[in-house]
Amino acid sequence: MPIFDLDNDLLFEICSNLAIADILSLRQTCSFLRDTTKAKSIWVQKLRNLSNAYPANRSPTELSSHDVECMARRIFKLAFKIGRGEMGNLGFSGVLLPHSITWLRLVDARWLFVAFSDESASKLALWDLRWMSEGHPGPIADASLPGRVQTGQVEAQDDGVVIALALDTMEPCLLIINLQPTHDQDDNEYAFHQLARIEGSAHILMLCGQFVGCAILHERNVLHLISWRDGRILELPSPPGDLETPERRSVPHLMAICKETLVVIRFKGIEIYRVSGTSVIFSRCVPTPIIHEVVVRPFATGNGVLRLLLFTPAGLETLELDDCLLGSPETASGRTNLICSIPPDTHVSAGPSLFPWFRLVCGAAGDQCLWVETVEASEPGHDGVSNNPAYIVILRLDRPELSDATPIRLPLQGDLAFSALPRLDFDDTFGVVVMGNCFGEMAMYDLDAGSDTCFHLARDITWRPAAELPRLAPTSTNLPIPPIIGPRRGMSPSEAATATVTWSRDDLNLNNCWSTAWEEDYHYRGKPDRWHGVPCDLAWRLTHVYSIPGTVIPQAFFSPEYDNDDRPGWQPVIFRVGTNYFYKDEHNEFWLWSPHGSGGAGEKLPRPRLTALTEHNAYRRALQRDHLTRNRWLEMIGRGGDVDWDRLLRRNY
Numbered sequence: 001m002p003i004f005d006l007d008n009d010l011l012f013e014i015c016s017n018l019a020i021a022d023i024l025s026l027r028q029t030c031s032f033l034r035d036t037t038k039a040k041s042i043w044v045q046k047l048r049n050l051s052n053a054y055p056a057n058r059s060p061t062e063l064s065s066h067d068v069e070c071m072a073r074r075i076f077k078l079a080f081k082i083g084r085g086e087m088g089n090l091g092f093s094g095v096l097l098p099h100s101i102t103w104l105r106l107v108d109a110r111w112l113f114v115a116f117s118d119e120s121a122s123k124l125a126l127w128d129l130r131w132m133s134e135g136h137p138g139p140i141a142d143a144s145l146p147g148r149v150q151t152g153q154v155e156a157q158d159d160g161v162v163i164a165l166a167l168d169t170m171e172p173c174l175l176i177i178n179l180q181p182t183h184d185q186d187d188n189e190y191a192f193h194q195l196a197r198i199e200g201s202a203h204i205l206m207l208c209g210q211f212v213g214c215a216i217l218h219e220r221n222v223l224h225l226i227s228w229r230d231g232r233i234l235e236l237p238s239p240p241g242d243l244e245t246p247e248r249r250s251v252p253h254l255m256a257i258c259k260e261t262l263v264v265i266r267f268k269g270i271e272i273y274r275v276s277g278t279s280v281i282f283s284r285c286v287p288t289p290i291i292h293e294v295v296v297r298p299f300a301t302g303n304g305v306l307r308l309l310l311f312t313p314a315g316l317e318t319l320e321l322d323d324c325l326l327g328s329p330e331t332a333s334g335r336t337n338l339i340c341s342i343p344p345d346t347h348v349s350a351g352p353s354l355f356p357w358f359r360l361v362c363g364a365a366g367d368q369c370l371w372v373e374t375v376e377a378s379e380p381g382h383d384g385v386s387n388n389p390a391y392i393v394i395l396r397l398d399r400p401e402l403s404d405a406t407p408i409r410l411p412l413q414g415d416l417a418f419s420a421l422p423r424l425d426f427d428d429t430f431g432v433v434v435m436g437n438c439f440g441e442m443a444m445y446d447l448d449a450g451s452d453t454c455f456h457l458a459r460d461i462t463w464r465p466a467a468e469l470p471r472l473a474p475t476s477t478n479l480p481i482p483p484i485i486g487p488r489r490g491m492s493p494s495e496a497a498t499a500t501v502t503w504s505r506d507d508l509n510l511n512n513c514w515s516t517a518w519e520e521d522y523h524y525r526g527k528p529d530r531w532h533g534v535p536c537d538l539a540w541r542l543t544h545v546y547s548i549p550g551t552v553i554p555q556a557f558f559s560p561e562y563d564n565d566d567r568p569g570w571q572p573v574i575f576r577v578g579t580n581y582f583y584k585d586e587h588n589e590f591w592l593w594s595p596h597g598s599g600g601a602g603e604k605l606p607r608p609r610l611t612a613l614t615e616h617n618a619y620r621r622a623l624q625r626d627h628l629t630r631n632r633w634l635e636m637i638g639r640g641g642d643v644d645w646d647r648l649l650r651r652n653y
Contacts, residue, residue, distance in 0.1 A: 011036050016045045020076050025212040040065035046072045061343045063457070070452045078431040078448050082368065082396055085408045092413035093444030095137045098640035099123065100535075101423055101436030105154040107161060108365075108458035109427035114139075114150035114442065119642040120478050123190060124165070126179065128446050130455035139178060139578055141190035143396065143472035147479065150549065150580065153207035160463035162195070164207045164228070166214070168533075172202035174212060177472065178463040190462065193469040196228045200216055203549050205255035205264075213255035213262075219550065219578035221251065223264060225280065235333075236264070237282045239271050240574045249580070249592070250547035250608050253294045256305040265294050265308065267547070267608030272320075288319065289336060292611045293354060295395070296364040309362050309369055311355070311611055314394070316340035328414060340395060340405050358611035358618075363428025367398040370426055370433065372418055374406070374618050390419035390618045391432070416441045417632060419618035421535055430454055438535050438619075439632040440641065481579075486531055486554075493519045503554045506576060508595050514556040514574065529576070534644065538588065542577070545610035546605050550577040558586075 015037055027037040036042075042267055043062045047068065053072035060068045081087060106112050110237040112127040113633040125139035147169035154163050162234040163177040176196040182189060198212075201224070212226045223236040238529030241248075247268040254265040255500035262273040262280065272576065289312045297307035297318070306321040317336040342356060362369045373393045410433070412418075420437035431447030446453055487496040496519035530537030531552040543549040573584045574593055582605070583593035592602035626632065633643050 040553040043068040043072045063088035074451045091449030098439035104423045106425040109430040109432040110455045117148040143192040151204040161461035166204045174198040192472040208257045215251035293360045295362045315342045347630040358615045365429045368428035370394040419622040515559040547608040
């Protein structure tokens with residue numbers, strides 16, 4: 001039968017069963033079938049046949065035939081490239097900022113929210129990647145913040161995007177922010193507005209609807225939910241054993257809500273709670289392997305199963321928390337599935353470490369993940385320093401037979417430092433990767449520059465509230481001088497006294513081997529510890545490796561007069577974070593310290609996020625690699641940044 005005699009339904013069925021490349025070839029060679037190959041129903045069917053289907057926020061039935069075809073062609077091509085491991089033809093757009101990037105999030109593969117700060121300023125900005133990819137480097141919205149951003153979350157809700165930021169201010173607080181179109185003659189088309197300000201809470205773990213989950217309340221480790229719409233706070237009850245167990249003294253990795261179940265993921269185990277109206281009820285604990293990092297793996301179908309990706313000592317593992325595991329007290333433990341193991345005899349280019357990966361990120365569709373890897377790719381250079389101390393790898397997760405898969409290295413362009421405390425996000429539907437680091441280097445990578453990026457399919461994420469909300473000022477304002485500065489080399493005793501005015505104020509009962517004379521003792525001022533929280537100092541390690549965030553307030557240091565040992569490090573120090581006291585030994589390890597009883601060091605603190613130690617070492621190696629040819633901190637100063645050289649460069653950790 002001639003093809004001209006076939007009815008349309010049969011023609012649609014034939015085209016629906018062809019490969020995308022064959023459909024396009026048929027369109028070019030047969031004018032009779034040209035309109036048929038453009039039919040929306042064919043491309044909708046192609047999308048449904050793809051494993052990751054389509055973005056949950058945009059149904060193909062709402063789009064034009066052209067948009068559905070563009071989406072299907074891009075998704076298919078990306079899946080084909082990643083499946084074969086042929087990651088060529090990548091697009092790159094970069095921006096150099098004058099401040100360190102501390103947080104970023106990508107929404108709908110187009111809207112990039114970035115927080116960046118230095119010693120004197122802190123800002124939040126929004127980039128439209130569609131404009132950025134066309135050579136426009138400036139943000140479309142920006143605002144000055146009253147403190148540096150420590151943690152944050154973003155969620156695209158029915159009203160528009162909601163941004164929750166935890167700020168390092170004189171008194172910790174949260175800012176809940178939205179994005180609104182402007183109606184004046186400002187340079188920017190959009191502006192940030194404040195939905196709520198919540199005092200006393202810190203360290204955001206979750207944003208889900210009206211609830212923000214935090215780990216710290218008024219400087220105490222108290223897990224709690226905050227309804228940002230009305231300011232209501234729900235404290236989570238303590239599990240058996242209270243919070244005075246080694247695995248609970250640190251803040252958790254993550255908090256997530258699945259239906260009416262609240263899940264808290266710690267480095268040893270999962271705690272399950274029931275959220276009912278105005279109360280939170282503890283249910284039970286689920287043992288797990290040691291978890292170094294964890295992210296939620298989204299479900300496009302929204303079937304209520306909570307899927308997790310974990311970095312464990314074995315490698316990358318998955319864990320599914322279904323109704324049975326979440327609701328049945330008889331279920332003993334969460335069974336994990338290893339999908340990517342750490343290669344045996346791995347050499348970590350970042351230096352001594354137990355783990356070669358860090359910064360795990362899962363794509364918005366849950367079909368791919370990526371992370372930074374420090375495994376040596378080639379022989380070290382003549383000075384023993386790798387030419388590539390860190391790079392980004394990607395792994396497909398949508399294969400049912402996936403077991404011990406091999407990640408693919410992304411050949412990313414640009415001379416950006418992936419080892420400089422990077423912040424990453426990823427849209428796996430449209431293949432967009434974004435990265436920012438502590439040197440103010442920011443980039444967008446298009447994993448298939450040869451196809452339509454589909455930026456126009458992103459949602460409108462702006463709010464249009466009935467009542468006027470306070471607008472965040474776009475102009476920069478100087479941050480308040482931090483109350484704790486600490487002594488520096490070359491300070492006189494009077495300068496050191498001013499720099500430590502808030503130290504040693506807790507009136508601890510200490511014996512004579514401890515000194516509080518920071519301003520008088522040259523031994524401490526000659527090699528002072530760094531407690532400011534700048535990249536990879538001791539306060540940074542305490543926050544990121546030991547998961548104990550907060551301001552460090554030193555109380556005393558071990559006097560050299562009583563030190564008869566040949567110690568390899570600096571003086572031991574007693575310090576406080578929030579309401580808890582700790583002890584740093586001469587090896588720069590941390591211990592619990594009790595001001596009561598004998599006042600001696602207690603148990604050694606575990607390191608919940610061992611991957612942060614890898615990140616720390618990778619940063620040091622990056623500085624070592626660059627020191628003969630460039631100084632990225634100096635480059636950031638040249639762009640208008642404010643860098644404290646004494647804290648950043650004169651350190652020997």
